[in-house]
Amino acid sequence: MPPVPSQRLLWLAACTLPLALLPIVQPALGWVLPAALAALGLGAMTDLWRSRDLLRSLHIEAEPICRLARDHPGELTIHLRTEAPPPGPLTLGLPLPFSFLQPQECRTVTLRGDGVRRWSVSWPLTARARGVFRLPPMVAETLSCWGLFQLRQRFEPDGEIRVYPNLRPERRRFANLFLNRGTVGLHAQRVIGQGREYEQLRDYAAGDQLFDIHWKASAKRAELVTKTYQIERTQEVYCIIDHGRLSALRAVGETRSLDDDFAETLLERYLTAASVLAMAAQQEGDHFGLIAFGRTVSRFIRAGHGTRHTRALQDALFDLRSESGPANFDELFRFLGQRLRRRTLLIFLTDLADPAAAEDFQHAIGRIAGRHLVLVNCIRRAGVRPLFEGHPPANPVEEIAGHLRWESLRLLRGRLQAAGVRFALLDDEKLSVGLVNQYLSVRRRQLL
Known part of the structure; x- marks a missing residue:
């Protein structure tokens, strides 16, 4: 980048302007102004020549991947390296996108230390949107040896910023669940259910159910034989996320202005x-998978366990965006029928307040309702509640409209329950709590 004249050079040039008045007072002194300008120009050229290598040996790098949580302050670590004596005060500029908040776009740092050739700078910033962002070119600026020019150079740090959902409020809410204290001090809890995995045969005992009798073995032995099952310790859980057009609606508890992007x-x-x-399933030892769909199935992470699998889930979630079109439930259930062979717990996160979406879902759910355990969860929209519940309505028309929406969802719940599907309408701030409670209840009762 071309050098920029500094304030010192501009002031020196301004000081030569009064010399232009000398020929008026004394014509013999007309040579003073050209001589001063020539001396200033010679000094400027000498300063540039002496400072030509100040930034040439400087290298600026960034972390290959910087991970941040949305709406939570974080920092980007920038590494500086030079093969020559470090320059004086160095001004760094990082023009991040509009979705990032930073206290200052330019920072001045001083590279100090005898014999030190490497430094690290922490760049505080806050991300307001999820996704992956390539680091823009960074500009470094320093003064020349005599301070007559501002030398600038552009650097291309090879790195990216990944912004994930902010889980810190939820971690505090579920602190007792995610504290890893081992099994010491835990109370034994009775597990309801008998599981579905066959273990062995035994002689028939009074009170055994008819569907537990192994008729083929009973015919061979000429006496009744009963099948026994082992408790299922590891189950497959899939969370299915709808990121169609309805997912772009504002959350009920959102307090920001309407024009906030x-x-x-x-x-x-x-x-x-x-x-x-996913964290709750990992804590309980189950295999967790993820499916996201809009017009088509855009994300599919097969159920698994472990640190590497958790990282794969995070990478699949952080750049997910709402689509402009409606969700295609037919395509989703066709995909589920082809990929999921084992009986699985399917937890849906969708919005069925729209009559068209509810009708499409109801017609398509029959393909998998008998093979899997399906839980459907919707966020309760503002004002969706029965009449005469809570405080007297400020607007009776909106209260009646909310009651009609609530009534349609109540009827939908009855139709889904008749098909073997469980439906829950959860409050916005209690969505995570509701999902974890549903999952733990299913696991405790061995409904799979």
Whole structure:
């Protein structure tokens, strides 16, 4: 980048202006102004020549991947390296996108230390949107040896910033669940159910159910034989996220202005709840998988366990965006029928308040309702509640409209329950709590 004249050079040039008046007073002194300008120009050229290598040996690098949580202050670590004596005060500029908040876009640092050739600078910033962002070119600026020019150079740090959902509020809410204290001090709890995995045969005992009798073995032995099962310790859990057009609606608890492009949406709530559910499944020892769909199935992470699998789930969630079109339930259930062979717990995060979406879901759910255990969860929209519940309505028309929406969801719940599907209408701030409670209840009762 071309050098920029500094304030010192401009002031020196301004000081030569009064010399232009000398020929008026004394014509013999007309040579003073050209001589002063020539001396100033010679000094400037000498300063540039002496300072030509100040930034040439400087190298600026960044972390290959910087991970941040949405709406939570973080920092980017920048590494500086030079092969020559470090320059004086160095001004760094990082023009991040509009979705990042930073206290200052330019920072002045001083590279000190005898014999030190490497430094690290922490760059505080806050991300307001999820996704992956390439680091923009960084500009470094320093003064020349005599301070007559500002020398600038552009650097291309090879790195990216990944912004994930913010789980810190949910971690505090579920602190007792995620504290890893081992099994010391835990109370034994009775596990309800008998599981579905066959273990062995035994002689028939009074009180055994007819569907537990192994008729083929009973015919061979000429006496009744009963099948026994082992308790299922590891189960497969899939969270299915709808990121169609309805997921772009503002969250009920969002307090930001309507024109804020970074306000919380239903999709943000879905992603946070899915991340919390993944941590709960890992804590319980189950295999957790993820499916996201809009017009088509855009994400599919097969159920697994472990640190590497958790990282794969995070990478699949952080750049998920709402689509402009409606969700295609037919395509989703066709995909589930082809990929999921084992009986699985399917937890849906979708919005069925729209009559068209509810009808499509109801017609398509029959393909998998008998093979899997399906839990459908929707976020309760503002004002959706029965009449005469709570305080007297300020607007009777809106109260009646909310009651009609609540009534349609109540009827939908009855139709889904008749098909073997459980439906829950959860409050916005209790979505994660509701999902974890549903999962733990299913696991405790061995409903799979």
